[in-house]
Amino acid sequence: MSDIYPALVLPPSASSSAPVVDFAFWLVMIISILAFLVVEGVLIYFVVRYRRRKNEAERETPHLTHNTTLEIIWTIVPSLILLVLFYYGYVAIKELRNFPQDSEVIRVVGQKWFWNFYYPYCVEDQASGKKLCISGNTENINPEKGSGQTQLAKQENQFLFRIPKGRNITLQIESQDVIHSLYIPAFRVKQDAVPGLKTRLWFQATELGEFPIFCTEYCGKDHAGMAGKVLVMEPVAFEQWKEAELAKLREKLKTIGQVKDEATLIAEGTRLFTAKGCNACHGLQGNRLVGPPLNGIYGKQEEMQDGSKLTVDDAYLKESILKPMAKIVKGYPPAMPPQNVTEDEVEALVAFLRSLKN
Amino acid sequence: MAHAVAEHAPVSYLEKKGILSWLSSVDHKRIGILYLITTMSAFLVGGVFALLMRAELARPGMQFMDPQTYNVLMTLHGSIMIFLFIVPGIVATFGNFVLPIQIGARDVAFPVLNRFSFQVYLAGLFIIALGLANPADTGWTFYPPYSSTTDTNVITLTLGAFVLGFSSILTGINFIVTVHKMRAPGMTWYRLPLFVWAIYSASLIQVIATPVVGISLILLVAERVFGVGFFTPALGGDPVLFQHFFWFYSHPVVYIMILPAMGVVSEILPVFSRKPIFGYKAIAWSSVAIAAVSFVVWAHHLFVSSLSTTAGIVFSFLTFTVAVPTAIKVFNWLATLYKGQIELKTPMLYSLAFIFLFIIGGLTGLPLAMIGVDVHLHDTYFVVGHFHYTIQGGTVLMMIAALHYWWPKITGRMYNEKVAAFMFWFVFIGFNLTFIPQFILGIGGMPRRYADYLPEFAPLHLISSIGAYTLGIGYFVTILNLLISLKKGEKAPANPWRANTLEWQIESPPTEHNFHEIPTITSWPYDYGQKEERKKESL
Numbered sequence: 027m028s029d030i031y032p033a034l035v036l037p038p039s040a041s042s043s044a045p046v047v048d049f050a051f052w053l054v055m056i057i058s059i060l061a062f063l064v065v066e067g068v069l070i071y072f073v074v075r076y077r078r079r080k081n082e083a084e085r086e087t088p089h090l091t092h093n094t095t096l097e098i099i100w101t102i103v104p105s106l107i108l109l110v111l112f113y114y115g116y117v118a119i120k121e122l123r124n125f126p127q128d129s130e131v132i133r134v135v136g137q138k139w140f141w142n143f144y145y146p147y148c149v150e151d152q153a154s155g156k157k158l159c160i161s162g163n164t165e166n167i168n169p170e171k172g173s174g175q176t177q178l179a180k181q182e183n184q185f186l187f188r189i190p191k192g193r194n195i196t197l198q199i200e201s202q203d204v205i206h207s208l209y210i211p212a213f214r215v216k217q218d219a220v221p222g223l224k225t226r227l228w229f230q231a232t233e234l235g236e237f238p239i240f241c242t243e244y245c246g247k248d249h250a251g252m253a254g255k256v257l258v259m260e261p262v263a264f265e266q267w268k269e270a271e272l273a274k275l276r277e278k279l280k281t282i283g284q285v286k287d288e289a290t291l292i293a294e295g296t297r298l299f300t301a302k303g304c305n306a307c308h309g310l311q312g313n314r315l316v317g318p319p320l321n322g323i324y325g326k327q328e329e330m331q332d333g334s335k336l337t338v339d340d341a342y343l344k345e346s347i348l349k350p351m352a353k354i355v356k357g358y359p360p361a362m363p364p365q366n367v368t369e370d371e372v373e374a375l376v377a378f379l380r381s382l383k384n
Numbered sequence: 385m386a387h388a389v390a391e392h393a394p395v396s397y398l399e400k401k402g403i404l405s406w407l408s409s410v411d412h413k414r415i416g417i418l419y420l421i422t423t424m425s426a427f428l429v430g431g432v433f434a435l436l437m438r439a440e441l442a443r444p445g446m447q448f449m450d451p452q453t454y455n456v457l458m459t460l461h462g463s464i465m466i467f468l469f470i471v472p473g474i475v476a477t478f479g480n481f482v483l484p485i486q487i488g489a490r491d492v493a494f495p496v497l498n499r500f501s502f503q504v505y506l507a508g509l510f511i512i513a514l515g516l517a518n519p520a521d522t523g524w525t526f527y528p529p530y531s532s533t534t535d536t537n538v539i540t541l542t543l544g545a546f547v548l549g550f551s552s553i554l555t556g557i558n559f560i561v562t563v564h565k566m567r568a569p570g571m572t573w574y575r576l577p578l579f580v581w582a583i584y585s586a587s588l589i590q591v592i593a594t595p596v597v598g599i600s601l602i603l604l605v606a607e608r609v610f611g612v613g614f615f616t617p618a619l620g621g622d623p624v625l626f627q628h629f630f631w632f633y634s635h636p637v638v639y640i641m642i643l644p645a646m647g648v649v650s651e652i653l654p655v656f657s658r659k660p661i662f663g664y665k666a667i668a669w670s671s672v673a674i675a676a677v678s679f680v681v682w683a684h685h686l687f688v689s690s691l692s693t694t695a696g697i698v699f700s701f702l703t704f705t706v707a708v709p710t711a712i713k714v715f716n717w718l719a720t721l722y723k724g725q726i727e728l729k730t731p732m733l734y735s736l737a738f739i740f741l742f743i744i745g746g747l748t749g750l751p752l753a754m755i756g757v758d759v760h761l762h763d764t765y766f767v768v769g770h771f772h773y774t775i776q777g778g779t780v781l782m783m784i785a786a787l788h789y790w791w792p793k794i795t796g797r798m799y800n801e802k803v804a805a806f807m808f809w810f811v812f813i814g815f816n817l818t819f820i821p822q823f824i825l826g827i828g829g830m831p832r833r834y835a836d837y838l839p840e841f842a843p844l845h846l847i848s849s850i851g852a853y854t855l856g857i858g859y860f861v862t863i864l865n866l867l868i869s870l871k872k873g874e875k876a877p878a879n880p881w882r883a884n885t886l887e888w889q890i891e892s893p894p895t896e897h898n899f900h901e902i903p904t905i906t907s908w909p910y911d912y913g914q915k916e917e918r919k920k921e922s923l
Contacts, residue, residue: 211828247521
């Protein structure tokens with residue numbers, strides 16, 4: 027990743043809005059640098075010119091207390107410059123928030139500590155009504171120790187958020203848990219993912235290549251690892267990739283509903299436990315995080331907030347994943363959001379938790 | 385203006401010994417010193433946390449700590465610096481020590497309330513310290529729902545900040561009443577030293593804005609403890625509401641931090657340039673203007689948080705209006721230097737550095753005020769750089785300047801000028817080395833509050849860390865130099881800088897009641913350098 031761009035100036039300008047933002051940026055930079063040189067120049071000149079030299083006797087200094095003309099000038103001139111800057115900031119935001127009518131809407135859901143991308147490209151089984159769509163997420167690497175940018179940069183075969191060049195894309199941004207913020211420096215876009223709200227941003231990529239995606243709203247332990255890459259592809263290549271993915275989904279559609287053996291389920295559940303971010307709030311070594319630890323939970327007696335007691339079984343676990351607010355374990359905050367998982371995935375997760383009995 | 389020089393042996397306010405005599409004292413000078421000791425201790429602790437963070441950030445990857453530890457350090461650095469050091473900083477220390485003397489009063493309007501303010505401050509400090517067993521990891525901004533769900537001691541930290549807020553409100557009320565009611569005969573508003581105007585403006589903000597953050601922190605605690613949904617969507621709350629509440633206080637609060645620093649600069653420049661302050665009324669009223677406008681700019685912290693574009697544009701415009709009175713002040717300070725006879729003593733060096741750095745801090749605020757550009761820069765290192773240029777380059781440097789300027793008055797001792805001036809360069813160079821790379825990192829898209837970063841950001845982070853340690857050495861030796869002077873320093877004369885404000889017309893250190901006789905004021909305090917005849921005329 028280190029060869030993407032040298033971190034010296036603005037990141038590469040890779041979206042249709044970036045030049046508008048960059049113009050405003052360079053305008054304020056040039057004005058600021060000029061103002062810096064003039065004002066600091068005057069400061070340094072006065073200090074050097076009027077400093078008291080060694081052994082210099084006291085000198086008469088003029089009794090200057092004010093000068094109305096000068097003061098009016100140095101109020102009005104900066105005000106006018108500031109108006110110009112305000113205007114170009116306004117122009118830039120108009121461009122960034124001018125949502126095009128003809129854009130593809132991709133859902134992005136932030137959660138501790140990765141981004142889920144849901145494309146609107148789906149396959150559907152007419153008979154059963156089951157539907158699968160292309161999706162993927164940036165990875166939660168090394169969840170026990172915490173993941174950082176360095177590990178991400180080294181990661182092979184990581185998930186890439188693929189988009190076609192030259193097409194308008196609107197990202198509809200949501201959050202599963204706390205506030206995150208989706209930031210793609212190369213596109214000059216950033217928008218908070220606020221739980222309970224749907225926010226959005228749009229761009230049209232103009233350059234091919236890989237560009238970093240960051241989270242810029244502090245969201246806890248692995249905030250610095252909540253990152254990924256966007257891959258801008260030629261539209262033809264993008265269509266090919268999309269068709270290949272859809273074909274894979276068609277295959278998967280056929281297996282839905284088939285009975286799987288326990289070992290497959292546990293393996294799938296183990297993967298989902300980190301992929302879906304369960305590990306952000308639930309420990310597996312008896313350690314209390316935001317939520318209760320889950321090792322040995324199956325078959326255990328738990329006391330609920332209302333004082334009732336129950337034995338943890340399949341039904342309870344399923345309910346707690348899909349409707350977390352239904353029953354709250356005593357001593358824990360009602361903090362868990364409803365999870366975005368399919369029935370098959372719930373089954374796999376429950377199988378995984380069952381396997382942690384001892 | 386010199387009226388009240390001693391005729392018989394005075395009793396210094398430092399005469400009584402013993403911790404109890406200090407803690408039970410209602411003398412504004414002693415309370416000022418108690419604040420000085422506590423706030424500077426907080427500064428050292430917060431500074432050590434910053435150095436630990438910079439050690440970790442010197443290289444990519446995790447070297448000395450895990451990300452959680454980093455997040456905790458980041459939170460403690462911010463909270464301690466803001467709530468325990470910078471906010472009470474100049475206002476509570478030098479405001480307490482100097483303001484009553486500068487207006488010709490024997491004490492503040494409510495001395496017992498003043499002592500109570502300090503006790504409340506200590507209570508807040510104690511509550512925050514209690515939470516260190518499992519320190520919070522929310523950042524000093526406490527954004528929910530993270531802050532309402534994390535398993536760390538958010539409650540102690542927010543309650544501590546809440547209690548500290550009361551200390552701040554009480555001190556503010558005390559100063560406002562003091563300035564209105566306790567001025568010596570002849571001390572008209574336009575004869576007030578500019579430091580008094582600045583503290584007065586900061587006090588107004590403290591009294592008006594602090595209750596809002598107090599309420600929002602209490603709502604946050606209620607949400608955590610009782611599950612009442614104010615801010616967490618799962619409970620029916622709105623997380624952005626907290627941000628509005630929080631910044632309604634926390635943006636004005638940066639002016640609580642910077643206005644007193646501007647006040648100190650306005651005192652030091654004329655004394656060491658031997659010239660009247662230029663544009664007295666413009667400086668005085670621009671303080672009040674900044675205080676007023678500071679209340680209507682908060683939402684520029686929310687440009688990408690789901691705020692409507694229209695609201696964003698309005699707040700962008702309002703934010704630009706703060707730049708005007710700020711620029712006016714800078715121009716007035718420069719004009720004060722013009723044709724002066726500038727003596728480069730330590731307080732002056734820091735004041736000139738303040739102007740130099742504050743210009744950078746101000747100019748880098750412009751792209752952040754431009755809403756379309758802020759979308760790119762928001763929550764990157766650019767903001768970290770901008771903030772530290774204004775608040776560290778501004779307030780902290782002027783805190784150090786004020787320490788050196790008033791040291792002879794406070795302690796009755798002169799500090800070692802050579803060491804202080806030499807260490808100034810460590811601070812100045814170290815500061816720029818730390819924070820200029822951070823602007824570049826931010827422009828390049830490096831987000832803030834990251835325990836780890838992409839390899840391409842590594843060289844700039846290394847420079848920044850080297851700068852931070854240079855800066856650390858600078859501050860440490862500077863403070864050590866002051867402490868050594870307590871034992872070894874020469875005895876200070878009453879007025880070593882030949883300054884005109886009232887505190888320099890009494891003994892160093894002052895007597896318990898400041899003045900033997902309340903002075904009558906006949907002119908403003910900035911008549912420096914002109915001919916003798918003229919001075920007589922103006923008197």
